[in-house]
Amino acid sequence: MDPLLTEALKNFIEEYTAVTGRGIIQHLEQLAAPLKGAKVVHINSTREGGGVAEILQKLIPFKQALGIDARWEVITGSAPFYQCTKGFHNALQGMRVGIPDGLLREYEATNARSAEELRTLLEEADFVFIHDPQPAALLAHCPNRKGKWIWRCHIDVSHPYRSVWRYLEKWVAPYDASIFSLPEFTQTLPHPQYIIPPSIDPLSEKNRDLPEAEVESAWRQFNLDPELPMILQVSRYDRFKDPLGVVEAFNLASKRTPLQLVLAGGGASDDPEGEAVLSEVRQAVHGNPHIHVLLLPANAHRTINALQRAADIVLQKSIREGFGLTVAEAMWKGKPVVGGDTGGIRLQVIDHFTGFLVRTPEGAALRVRYLLHRRDILNEMGERARRFVWENYLVTRHLREYLTLMVGLLHGSEDRIEVGL
Amino acid sequence: MSDLKPAEDPAQPFAVRDCALITIATGIQAQNLKEFREGLQKVPQGSIYHHFWGRLLRAQFDEPEFNNDFASWVFRGLHDRELAERLSMIIPNDFEALEELRHEVVEVVEQRLDESELAPWSMAGQPFFFLHAQTVVFDSGLRFAHPADMVSYLPSLSTGSIFYHFIDARRRTEGRRDDFSGWLKGFGEKYSDLSDRLCQVDPYFSSLKEIRKMVTEIFQLHFEERP
Numbered sequence: 001m002d003p004l005l006t007e008a009l010k011n012f013i014e015e016y017t018a019v020t021g022r023g024i025i026q027h028l029e030q031l032a033a034p035l036k037g038a039k040v041v042h043i044n045s046t047r048e049g050g051g052v053a054e055i056l057q058k059l060i061p062f063k064q065a066l067g068i069d070a071r072w073e074v075i076t077g078s079a080p081f082y083q084c085t086k087g088f089h090n091a092l093q094g095m096r097v098g099i100p101d102g103l104l105r106e107y108e109a110t111n112a113r114s115a116e117e118l119r120t121l122l123e124e125a126d127f128v129f130i131h132d133p134q135p136a137a138l139l140a141h142c143p144n145r146k147g148k149w150i151w152r153c154h155i156d157v158s159h160p161y162r163s164v165w166r167y168l169e170k171w172v173a174p175y176d177a178s179i180f181s182l183p184e185f186t187q188t189l190p191h192p193q194y195i196i197p198p199s200i201d202p203l204s205e206k207n208r209d210l211p212e213a214e215v216e217s218a219w220r221q222f223n224l225d226p227e228l229p230m231i232l233q234v235s236r237y238d239r240f241k242d243p244l245g246v247v248e249a250f251n252l253a254s255k256r257t258p259l260q261l262v263l264a265g266g267g268a269s270d271d272p273e274g275e276a277v278l279s280e281v282r283q284a285v286h287g288n289p290h291i292h293v294l295l296l297p298a299n300a301h302r303t304i305n306a307l308q309r310a311a312d313i314v315l316q317k318s319i320r321e322g323f324g325l326t327v328a329e330a331m332w333k334g335k336p337v338v339g340g341d342t343g344g345i346r347l348q349v350i351d352h353f354t355g356f357l358v359r360t361p362e363g364a365a366l367r368v369r370y371l372l373h374r375r376d377i378l379n380e381m382g383e384r385a386r387r388f389v390w391e392n393y394l395v396t397r398h399l400r401e402y403l404t405l406m407v408g409l410l411h412g413s414e415d416r417i418e419v420g421l
Numbered sequence: 422m423s424d425l426k427p428a429e430d431p432a433q434p435f436a437v438r439d440c441a442l443i444t445i446a447t448g449i450q451a452q453n454l455k456e457f458r459e460g461l462q463k464v465p466q467g468s469i470y471h472h473f474w475g476r477l478l479r480a481q482f483d484e485p486e487f488n489n490d491f492a493s494w495v496f497r498g499l500h501d502r503e504l505a506e507r508l509s510m511i512i513p514n515d516f517e518a519l520e521e522l523r524h525e526v527v528e529v530v531e532q533r534l535d536e537s538e539l540a541p542w543s544m545a546g547q548p549f550f551f552l553h554a555q556t557v558v559f560d561s562g563l564r565f566a567h568p569a570d571m572v573s574y575l576p577s578l579s580t581g582s583i584f585y586h587f588i589d590a591r592r593r594t595e596g597r598r599d600d601f602s603g604w605l606k607g608f609g610e611k612y613s614d615l616s617d618r619l620c621q622v623d624p625y626f627s628s629l630k631e632i633r634k635m636v637t638e639i640f641q642l643h644f645e646e647r648p
Contacts, residue, residue, distance in 0.1 A: 027579055030559050031441055183446050183550035195444040195552065346547075404443040408555040415467045416589070418558045421438065 009065035016062075019202045020396050028396065031403045032066035034419045038126040038406070039147070040070045043118070045085065045134035047074050049298070051198065051325070052131050052154055058201050058395050059402065066403075073118055075135045077110035088133040091164035092157045099164060108137060115141030127406055136171040148409045151178040154198075156185040156322050156343075177409060181323050182344055192413070194405050197347065199398035200328045200389070205301035207332055210309060218306035222262065222292055229259045229372050232311035234304055234330075237265045237278040240320040242340065244277075245361045247284045249317065250291060252365035257372050260290040264307055266298055308333045312378065313371055317364050321345050328393040331355075331385035336378055338367045348393065354385040435571070435604050437563035439581040440589065442478040442554045444471075449551040453544055454499065458530045460551050461491075466519040467553040469526070473513045474588050475554045477629050478581065488625055489513075491526060491549075498545035504533045512625055514591065558585060568605060568612055569644050575637040580629035587632055588624055601636065615643040 017025045040063060044052050056072050063070035077085075084103035091097060115122070115138050122128055122138065126147040130136055132154055139149050151172045157165065157180075165187065172178065172189065179194045180186045186193050200207055219226050231250065235241040243263055250261040263281065278295070285291045296303060308314060314330035316339040323344030327337050331348060337355035339345040349355040356367040371378040391397075411417040447464050451457035461469075472490035487493045487509040496505035507529050516522040561582060565571045586600040594603055598620060605616040618639045624632050 023577060023579055027439060027441070027581065030439060030561060031557065033559070180446070183444075183450075183552060184548075186446050186448070188448055193446040193448070195446055400441055401443050404441040404555070404557050407557045408443055414555070415470075415553070416556045416558060416593075420560050421436075421558065 005064075009061060012061050013065045015203055016396065020390070020394060024396050028062075028400060028403065029066060031400060031407070032063075032068060034410075035403060035406055036067040038068050039124060040068055040127045040129070040406075041118075041121055041125045042070070042072045042129045042131065043075060043122075043135045043138065044072075044131035045075055045077075047072075054201065054204070055198070055395070055398065056131075058204075059399060062395070062399050063402075071121070073121065075110065075114040075118075075138075078106060080106040081110045085132075085134045088164060088168065089155065091161040092133070092155050092168070094159045094161065096161050098161070099167075104167065111135065111137035112141055114138060127409075130175075133168055133171075136168060139174060140171060148176040148406075150194075150405070150409070151175045153178060153180050153185070156182075157187050158185050160187070177405070179405070182347075184343070185322075194401075196398065196401045196405070197344065197393070198323050198325055199393050199395045200325055200332060201395045202332065206305050207329055208305070210302065210306055214302070215306045215309045218303065218310050221303075222294060222307075224262070224292065224310075225260055225290070228290065229257075229312040230262060230310060231259060231313045231315055231368055232262045232264065232307055232330075233315040233317065234264045234308065234326045235316065235318070237274045237281060239273075239277055240318055242317045242319050243281045244284055245319070246315055246317050246364070247281060247291065248361035249315070249364035249368065252361060253368045253372075254290065257369045259312075259368070259372065260292065262292045262294060262307060262311070264294045264296055264304060266296060304329075305333075308335065311335055313338060313368055315364060315368075316340065316345055316349075317358065317361075318342055318345060324348065328389050332389045332393075334382040334386045336371060336381035336385055338364050338371075348388075350388065354381060354388050434564040434566045435568075435600075437561040437565070437578070437582055438558050438585045439561045439579050440478075440556050440558045440585045441581055442475060442556050444475075444479060444552050444554050447551040447553055451545070451549045451551075453542055454495075454501075454504075454530060454534055455542070457491075457495075457549060458527060458534065460549070461523060461527050461530065464551045465553055466523065468551050469519050469523045470592070471553045472551075473522070474592075475552075475556075477588065478554075478556075478584050494545070494547075494549040498547050498549060499543055500546075501533070501543075504530070507533070512623075514597075514623070514625065517597075556589070558589075568608070568615065568640070571601075572637075572640045572644055575633065575640055578633055580633065583629045583633045583636070587622075587636065588629075612643075615639065618643070 013025060042056055046053050060070050060072045080103050084099055084107040087097060087099040122142050123144045123146065128147060128149045129152050130138060131152045136151060175191055177192045177194060178189055179196050181197050183195055224230060233246050237243055246263065281293055285293060308330050314335045314337050316324055316327050316337055318324060318340040319342060321340060321343035327339055327345055327348040330337050331354060337349050338358055339349040339355060341357040341359050349357055351357045358364045358367060407419060408417060447468055449460045449464055451460045476490055485493060487496060487505055492505045492508035495501050495508055511525055513522050590600040591597050596603060602616040602619040605612040622635050
């Protein structure tokens, strides 16, 4: 291996060791030992932007540092290809919109062309991880594949538009295994379905420690009142995230407990529904100077990081949620989370321990007031929340499960697999 | 039980193993108590084991309200505290085989179904997903020739090692005991007291970190008393 790359990977591991502790890294090294030299290829459809690219940016060097020959390839297509895959994305999450045949043919042609370009790599790989539906049809074009192929579905496909799922099912059924983020997200498929929840990267711009001055500057930047406690919700302006419920909770809580609310969401220019929700939120706020509705650019990771660190309590009052990684992000910063009792929030917010699960604005208001009046409990919960994320939702746990899955797939369906003993 | 292995051999140094777990969906879920009973009857044995023990290696909080996934769901999903309490008091180590354990769980659920006209049909706020898991066991490289050598290492032993030697051991060893006491037993009377104390630890009510703490304290106390 190139000495410069070796050095870079060594530094990479050392950076994580400083956060996770040596024991966790050693555990990964031991687990990866039987996979040394294995050729692993990950395929998705974008190198920048989005959760999948974010996680691959870390998983690939991590695997390389552990001696695995890991590569990441991206397939690209024409505008109709992306139109088709956007349609898949919406339909898999339940939107009842079919996809025209012409777009499906473009999807198939793009996969066929990509398979030609990547054939040697794919057919010689020991493990191929295909992320989401975009490259799912590659497998059908690699009849001489020798390794295990795994479809990693990052989407909740529990209630898909059936006709679109039936189309995709024929591409993903022949895989050796699939991975979903939660048991709730799965569909019946004729192969093992592994459950691997997502994770956060403690060293990303979104999550790494920030200088105190940078956190303080967030107060000035957004004209927040340094004398008032601050509660925060970070999410798109989407009805399922219930920003109006958050405003209502704030109004109830602030009647007797002085505080301020920050709603921080991304731009809504390409999302008519998002614009409508944002407009409703602004109406509901009625110019209240203690409610700050922020529209931040997609790459405002450090700003979000600073706001989460500046907050006293973080809310994620969703009424429907996938996994909700903003919860783990807040918890990693030592904040208790008042979260909606739904989806993956339930796995992260342990009611009364790392935060509170609520179903109504009244419930959220009650818990916010309680925590602001009981700083001792707020601090204890925040500490527990950080430890809980450290143990369960960092990228190192994610990688451990990938490695376990790979070793598992090499040994068939046994419950207990002993390697190198 | 031909697949059971003897506990650790005292003539050999104690070899510390570690393990990691990956969860797999069974595709079976329950929305109400009737479906729950049906699921319990047909899931693989590994799923029963996973919801009692494997959960310890999954993301979970250290102080769960109930001691197994079944009881937790019955309480949180069905809001049936009575049944949750009964299920929580099924102690898996009381059963020789997983089939017996499964039978007991089904019995308790059936009893509840008989007691209540509403219970069979009450829809859960969230379904129960039956899971199972694959566990990969590997060598940590750590070896201990003498029990006293373990004392300083025990506090930093991984939770995977604790699971393998303290929980998994009860499933795979002839004496249905943890590997530490199995190894100590081979030294004869010299460590019988230490071995007995370890056998008294009931892992069912503790997280892996708590078990590690208890095991560490037992070792520390023993070697303080008999330096």
